[in-house]
Amino acid sequence: MKESDIRFIKLLILVNGLVPLALLVWDQSHNRLGANPQNFLILTTGMMTLIFLILTMAVTPLRKITGLNWLIQFRRMLGLYAFFYGCLHFLCFFSLDRVFSVSSTLTEMLKRKYLILGSTALIVMIPLAITSTNGMIKRLGGKRWRALHRLAYVAAIAGVIHYYMQVKADTRQPLVFAAVLAVLLGYRVVVYLKQRQPPALSPTAKANAAA
Amino acid sequence: MSPLREPNKISEREVTPAAVYFNRRTFIRAGVLAASAVATGVAYRHLNPVGRGKVNTPVIQGLVKPTATEDANGFRVDEPETSFQDITHYNNFYEFSTDKEGVAPAAAGFDTKGWQVAVEGLVNKPKVFDLDDLLKISPPEERIYRMRCVEAWSMVIPWVGFSLSRLLAVVEPLSSAKYVAFQTLLDPNRMPNQRSSVLDWPYVEGLRMDEAMHPLAILASGLYGRALPPQDGAPIRLVVPWKYGFKGIKSIVKIKLVETQPGTTWSKYAPNEYGFYANVNPHVDHPRWSQATEQRIGEFGRRPTLMFNGYEEEVGHLYAGMDLRKNF
Secondary structure (H helix, E strand, C coil), X not given: XXXXXXXXXXXHHHHHHHHHHHHHHHHHHCCCCCCCHHHHHHHHHXXXXXXXXXXXXXXXXXXXXXXXXXXXXXXXXXXXXXHHHHHHHHHHHHHHHCCCCHHHHHHHHHHCXXXXXXXXXXXXXXHHHHCCCHHHHHHHCHHHHHHHHCHHHHHHHHHHHHHHCCCCCXXXXXXXXXXXXXXXXXXXXXXXXXXHCCHHHCHHXXXXXXX | CCCCCCCCCCCCCCCCCHHHHHHHHHXXXXXXXXXXXXXXXXXHHHHCCCCCCCCCCCECCCCECCCHHHHHHHHECCCCCCCHHHHCCCCCECCCECCHHHXXXXXXXXXXXXXXXXXEECECCCEEEEHHHHHCCCCCEEEEEEEECCCCEEEEEEEEEEXXXXXXXXXXXXXXXXXXXXXXXXXXXXXXXXXXXXXXCCCEEEEEHHHHCCCCCEEEEEECCEECCHHHCCCCEEECCCECHHHCCCCEEEEEEECCCCCCHHHHHCCCCCCCCCECCCCCCCCCXXXXXXXXXXXXXXXXXXXXXXXXXHHHHHHCCCCCCCCC
């Protein structure tokens, strides 16, 4: 991949990531967000957060499976979009649901389990966003940086449960998120177990030893 | 040019000028960028459709407005009415869709021809009513009630209907009748989401006899002076303004008077979250969310939720001495 192509794909992601926000603002300004726009804004920004979290975590498995190593260059942007929509989600909750009341925001966030999970997801994304720069990666060192950024899984798991807990009966949508997340987690677990296996136990190694 | 030029070399003149080459590239990229943004937009729009259908049900003739005394008894709440558009496009009616904005399109064309309501059980005069006969029991009255959903949003709805007690008087309940059980139509052909197993169909609800006899509990056949649109529970539904909206069972086909407390759909689905009584109560939270405030549709900010949805004076005595935390 040429540097200019990478830059172009980054531009594609940048623009497409803003499309849902642009349409939200457009619909809101034309009073087209339905009977409960407050709820719609909170729900949609939350969905976008989960979608970008999952896209971010799909990068490494996709890269390893396809061998397209340049995919990694877009992960930071996807992750930052997840954080961006997560912040919007919180701001919508704070302004539209809690009507700018800091005290009621805090009491609700500490009292409701789904909000504790939601805040956990957003809070763990903060250090990830801060340490997303090249400088920070260098400063932390690859190993520590990777360990820290496994927190993305904590954010995604907490986020999906947070969504699931607010649904009254039709849990299909949160369960779809949960299923995709389970696949991504499962992939990591399989990779981890394979790496832990001593090479002597792998079938090729055995065959080689027998030969 | 020089005759010494090697024949297989491309001449300077044949090379696309840099400016043209980069322009073409930029042009293609701009096209790809625009196309991708449009595709994302179309996908978003597909998932979040806008635009609402028009509802045009017949106007109900001979509508009786509540008297001043009745107003004082809670028949008309003095708060701005929620718009007809919002009342008819933001519905919880799982028989059609679990998406509140999706109920209206899914219920459009719902056929209620030949509708009958069976009133049976512990009564002297059980009867299967044709809808028209049922609606002749009492003149249609306008009742402007608050409607508080268990999901913490609310509306003010000008219903058309009459007290359930009028119907019960016609069938003459026996003294052994302690509860009234209601049932929605079961017909997956007409109510397509009954094919899913999201709830246990048919939808059933119930009231204690004294609740059912309370003048505020009505059978509604219309709103805003027009016949009920399908999404709001056509052709006839229950409205119990001091209880959470899910108690207001829609598209009723059966009313049965019984001796013991009947099962109700949501309390069977999650007994720790939805009780039989389901009285609006800001002091008893849903296990997962607060019931202290509500989002009034069409307003910015939240209103405090009122005890018994603001009908405490009228209905509080029905629950005197009861532990409302246990009987939620």
